[in-house]
Amino acid sequence: MTMTTTTYSDDVMCRPRAGTLYDVLELILDRGMVIDVFVRVSLVGIEILKIDARIVVASVDTYLRFAEACNRLDLERDSGSTTIPELLGGGVAKSVGKRKVKRAAESVGDTVRKAVGGGDDEDTEEETEEQEKPRRRAPARTSGTKRRRAEA
């Protein structure tokens, strides 16, 4: 139980500099001053900001995964080491803290890449960098169990 404490204090990330983009994209695109008579770049097609993979989507599939995880929970021994990202298919999360940062970075890349409609221009440098990290999107129903077994 107490083990999670440090992780969580790290989770309050105040990032005022480069890389902030991920958590404030919707402010940059939706807030700030506009001048009605001026042209504004078209943002049509931008799918703004998805917070990690932790979105609790209302779907049968999600419900069944939650149920499975719930049934698997051993409240005596297992103090909640199954994280929601794992449940939602986040893959093998070894260090939640570090991984989260990386995942956040990936998501920005994703969102923004969608926003720019695929890399058909000089953004190739960023693209390459992002694509080097293998994406793990495969359903990972059992990863939580595996991880605990490995650690036991």
Next chain:
Amino acid sequence: MADHGLYVYAVIRSGQPLPANTPAVGGPPAVPRILREGAIAAVVSDAPPQLRARRRDLLAHQELLLALSEDGPVLPMRFGVVAPDEQTLRGQLAEARTRHLATLEQLTGRVEFNVKAVAAQNALAALVREDPEIRKLRDDARHRPGYAADLRLGEAVAAALARRAAEAGTRVVRELTALAHAVVAGPDVQGCAVNASFLVDRDDAERFTATARQLALTHQERAELRVAGPLPCYSFVADQAPAPTAVM
């Protein structure tokens, strides 16, 4: 020269300098400059052709605003505002001068913090421990396993996680409001139980961050807090002064 118009980053006071070595939008990056019109000024650069919300350009916009914020109050523009030409922009600045100066005055020495609450990472065990209804559904699903039982359980879990995150987020917003001059609800973000921006004295920024950290610990089994800041005051430049407690 500015065939594609002038990209506008911010409105500032005329006396404020342009920070050195700041990137502007475009590839290759344009050079930002200041367009002074009486007591106020606009920070602009030539707009690139085919401006879109690229990562590079979003970052340039944000970085330039952050750098500007170091030296004085800034009215940040939304990403992607382009004036057709210098004359039109000057006309607009002159026309809105009084309003802009008033807002600049209001934002002097203040920064924005954005706080989001999403369902907590380790929420599941805590939820099952603390919620009798979930426990009952879980017992049902164990004793009489089946698709329907699992579906009922899973649906209840999803709803409960979202509800708990929202409740915790609301409490956090209430606590943090005490440290802020104004609070506004942020735009809807999928997966976010709460999204709120706070206008905070720059001198109070550390205290705000420390308090947020403490609250994150307190509510860790219900919500995960994501705090960003200090930021340019994106959410506090509307023409009308924001209502002090417009969030909940």
